[in-house]
Structures are given as C-alpha cells and as structure tokens.
Amino acid sequence: xxxxxxxxxxxxxxxxxxxxxxxxxxxxxxxxxxxxxxxxxxxxxxxxxxxxxxxxxxxxxxxxxxxxxxxxxxxxxxxxxxxxxxxxxxxxxxxxxxxxxxxxxxxxxxxxxxxxxxxxxxxxxxxxxxxxxxxxxxxxxxxxxxxxxxxxxxxxxxxxxxxxxxxxxxxxxxxxxxxxxxxxxxxxxxxxxxxxxxxxxxxxxxxxxxxxxxxxxxxxxxxxxxxxxxxxxxxxxxxxxxxxxxxxxx
Amino acid sequence: xxxxxxxxxxxxxxxxxxxxxxxxxxxxxxxxxxxxxxxxxxxxxxxxxxxxxxxxxxxxxxxxxxxxxxxxxxxxxxxxxxxxxxxxxxxxxxxxxxxxxxxxxxxxxxxxxxxxxxxxxxxxxxxxxxxxxxxxxxxxxxxxxxxxxxxxxxxxxxxxxxxxxxxxxxxxxxxxxxxxxxxxxxxxxx
Numbered sequence: 281x282x283x284x285x286x287x288x289x290x291x292x293x294x295x296x297x298x299x300x301x302x303x304x305x306x307x308x309x310x311x312x313x314x315x316x317x318x319x320x321x322x323x324x325x326x327x328x329x330x331x332x333x334x335x336x337x338x339x340x341x342x343x344x345x346x347x348x349x350x351x352x353x354x355x356x357x358x359x360x361x362x363x364x365x366x367x368x369x370x371x372x373x374x375x376x377x378x379x380x381x382x383x384x385x386x387x388x389x390x391x392x393x394x395x396x397x398x399x400x401x402x403x404x405x406x407x408x409x410x411x412x413x414x415x416x417x418x419x420x421x422x423x424x425x426x427x428x429x430x431x432x433x434x435x436x437x438x439x440x441x442x443x444x445x446x447x448x449x450x451x452x453x454x455x456x457x458x459x460x461x462x463x464x465x466x467x468x469x470x471x472x473x474x475x476x477x478x479x480x481x482x483x484x485x486x487x488x489x490x491x492x493x494x495x496x497x498x499x500x501x502x503x504x505x506x507x508x509x510x511x512x513x514x515x516x517x518x519x520x521x522x523x524x525x526x527x528x529x530x
Numbered sequence: 531x532x533x534x535x536x537x538x539x540x541x542x543x544x545x546x547x548x549x550x551x552x553x554x555x556x557x558x559x560x561x562x563x564x565x566x567x568x569x570x571x572x573x574x575x576x577x578x579x580x581x582x583x584x585x586x587x588x589x590x591x592x593x594x595x596x597x598x599x600x601x602x603x604x605x606x607x608x609x610x611x612x613x614x615x616x617x618x619x620x621x622x623x624x625x626x627x628x629x630x631x632x633x634x635x636x637x638x639x640x641x642x643x644x645x646x647x648x649x650x651x652x653x654x655x656x657x658x659x660x661x662x663x664x665x666x667x668x669x670x671x672x673x674x675x676x677x678x679x680x681x682x683x684x685x686x687x688x689x690x691x692x693x694x695x696x697x698x699x700x701x702x703x704x705x706x707x708x709x710x711x712x713x714x715x716x717x718x719x720x
Contacts, residue, residue: 319600319604320596320597320600322600322603323599323600323602323603326603327599327603331664331665331668334664334665334668334669335664335667335668339667339668339670340667341663341666341667342666342667342670342673344563348563348564350564350566350569354566354567354568354569407563407564407663407679409661409663409679410566411591411595412555412556412591413552413553413555413556413565413661413683414556414565414566414567415563415564415565415566415679415680416564416565416566416569417563417564488663488667489663489664489667490663490664491663522592523592523596524592524595524596525595525596525599527664528663529662529663529664529665530599530662530663530664530665
C-alpha cells in the first residue's frame with residue numbers, strides 16, 4: 281500500500297512539478313481545485329497538467345470559416361431559466377440587466393450590457409464541443425473575460441479563480457490561466473445577431489479549450505476568489521460537484 | 531513483461547466498456563467538423579433498432595468519461611513501458627517477435643501484432659485526442675489529420691469495432707494453438 285501510494289504521488293506530482301519548473305505558474309494551472317482520490321484523481325492531474333504544458337503559450341483554438349457555421353445554432357439543456365428576475369429582464373430586453381464583477385478585484389463594479397458592448401470586442405468562429413460527443417460551429421462576439429475583470433480594477437494578489445454563476449443556478453470556477461486566454465470571452469452575440477435566449481441570452485461564457493459544460497449560459501455574475509472551498513461541494517464547479525471532470529479539456 | 535499483457539487486457543476491457551457507455555449517450559456518428567442531433571448523420575444507432583432514449587438509458591457517460599480518461603493513462607503508461615522494454619531487448623526484430631516459449635505463430639500473425647502496436651494503437655490515441663478541445667487547441671493538426679472532430683469520433687468508434695474483431699480472432703488463434711498451453715506460457719513464461 282505504501283508503495284502504491286508513493287507511486288501515485290509520484291505520478292501525480294511529476295507533471296505538475298515539471299510544469300511549475302517550466303513556466304513558473306502556480307498549482308492552480310496544473311491541478312483541479314480539489315483533486316479526487318485514487319487513480320481517477322491522478323489521471324485528472326496528468327490530463328490537466330499535460331494540456332496546460334502543451335498550452336503554455338496560450339495557443340488559440342481553431343477558428344473556422346463562415347461557411348462552417350451552424351445557423352440556427354443547436355440548443356441544449358436549459359433554454360429559458362424560470363427565475364422570475366431573469367424573466368423580468370428578458371421581457372425588458374435586458375435594459376436594466378447588470379453584470380456584477382466582485383470579489384478579489386480592486387474596484388468591484390457592475391456593468392450594463394451597453395457598457396460590456398463598449399469594451400473592446402472579439403469575434404471568433406469556433407467549435408462548441410459537447411462532452412456528450414456533438415459539436416457545432418458558431419460565430420461568437422463578446423468581450424474578453426480578462427478585460428471585464430480589468431474593468432473592475434484587475435485582480436488582487438490572492439486571486440486564484442474567477443467564479444461565474446448563472447440565472448439557471450449553475451456555477452463554475454476558472455483558473456486565471458483560462459481567464460487570461462484571448463478566446464475566453466463573455467459573448468453577447470451569436471452568428472451576427474444578439475445571443476438568442478436558447479443559447480444563453482444576454483451573455484454566455486466561451487471557454488474554447490474546454491467542453492461545452494464549462495461554457496456557461498445565462499451569466500449572472502463574476503466573482504474573483506482565492507479558493508473554491510465555499511462554493512457548492514467545494515470541487516470547483518457544479519459539473520464536478522456532479523462527478524464530471526473539473527478540467528474539461530478532454 | 532508478460533504482466534503488461536494482462537494489465538493491457540484489463541485496461542482495454544475498461545476502455546471498451548467505458549467507450550461504449552460514452553457512445554450510447556450520444557448514439558449517432560457524423561463526418562467532418564460538425565455533428566449534432568438533427569444534423570445529417572453517417573450512422574444512427576436508432577436505424578439498428580435501439581432508440582436514442584433506450585440507448586441513453588443504458589449509457590452512463592459520467593462513469594464512462596471518468597473511467598475512459600483514467601484508464602487511457604494506464605493503457606498509455608503500460609504500453610510505453612512494454613514497447614520501451616521490447617525495443618531495449620530488441621524484441622521487435624522479425625525473427626524473434628512473439629511471446630515466450632513459442633515457435634508456432636505464423637508471419638501473418640506477427641504482421642498483425644506489429645500493425646496493432648505500431649499503427650492501430652497510435653491511430654486510436656490520435657483519433658481520441660482529436661476529439662478533445664484542449665489537445666486540439668494545442669495541436670490543431672489533429673483536426674486536419676482526420677478531416678474534423680466528428681470524423682475522428684467516427685473513426686475512433688470503427689476502431690473499437692475492429693478491436694473487438696481482433697479479440698475474437700486472437701482468442702480463436704490461441705484456442706487453435708492450444709489454449710491452455712498458450713495461456714500458461716503467457717502467465718508463467720514457460
């Protein structure tokens with residue numbers, strides 16, 4: 281047993297250790313907030329660390345041509361949150377809707393849709409890759425998440441994760457490496473139009489290097505934190521609370 | 531090194547079972563970069579008598595994904611040790627290829643084993659990685675190699691069927707060559 285544990289520890293720590301040596305990044309870049317027990321946890325770390333080593337220069341996910349776009353874009357799971365406040369915003373076409381950006385940032389802020397649109401925008405034609413096996417290509421327009429956090433003064437030194445929560449009761453944590461990626465955007469447009477309700481209006485997250493379930497729809501707020509311990513079961517996101525991978529790069 | 535065969539067997543059983551679970555939760559295959567429910571499919575399990583809902587009731591993709599991506603590492607590390615050791619031992623030379631204590635495998639069988647290790651396994655790894663948004667962001671050539679993410683998924687599934695056919699033939703060969711003798715030689719080396 282002692283021998284097995286030591287081998288597992290070795291397997292677990294080697295890629296992360298080499299990653300830290302190579303890029304000088306923190307633990308959060310190579311391991312989920314809470315590493316699961318046993319072989320599954322060791323494999324989680326190997327998978328995430330390998331991905332992050334290969335992605336250390338923040339390469340862009342493949343961007344496609346207009347002719348590849350799926351229009352209408354398929355909808356899945358929640359297509360219209362029942363939350364009363366959301367329904368009011370929807371009926372008012374999100375006029376009063378605001379995105380609070382708080383937690384470990386220098387100047388907590390609240391941004392309207394117009395304010396988000398006035399920030400530098402990015403348009404990308406990328407594949408939405410669902411962990412179930414389907415994939416579809418859409419043209420997403422939005423503002424990089426990093427710029428939104430910068431609009432709130434940027435993160436404090438203790439910051440480790442950005443937590444996104446949604447009008448349909450989902451939440452997910454993203455490490456700052458993922459936040460910093462240029463294609464990590466809060467999208468308000470899809471295929472040249474406002475983001476449709478079924479695809480997460482008025483704002484959804486695009487995390488192009490991870491599976492669909494990390495691309496939360498109906499974004500409600502952004503909170504920067506030092507630990508994921510206080511959220512849900514503490515695994516770092518609602519999907520990992522349910523037993524799915526926290527790092528959804530595969 | 532015989533133990534690597536049995537680790538490999540357990541890993542492959544887990545990979546196939548978990549892979550089938552993942553597939554059953556989305557039992558259609560497509561060609562190209564795009565594929566979703568409603569998009570023209572290359573293969574629908576429903577056409578073969580198992581409806582989407584019935585397949586989904588059997589398939590558990592959460593279990594499937596957790597085990598598939600865990601056992602993939604076991605398979606990979608075990609395989610790397612196996613190949614590394616045999617290269618070191620110069621085991622892959624044509625005349626000496628085969629397992630301990632035998633002279634009874636013919637050249638067709640030897641060719642099959644070499645193709646399996648050096649062509650089939652790399653293709654299965656690559657078609658698997660080509661479905662991953664993380665690996666394809668780092669290595670976009672994976673997408674071009676197979677003509678798209680959905681093509682890679684389809685080829686990965688065809689590869690699974692080929693593996694099952696191989697197992698049938700492999701076991702039949704062993705039975706023909708004397709099942710007990712061969713299994714004993716794979717366990718004991720005698």
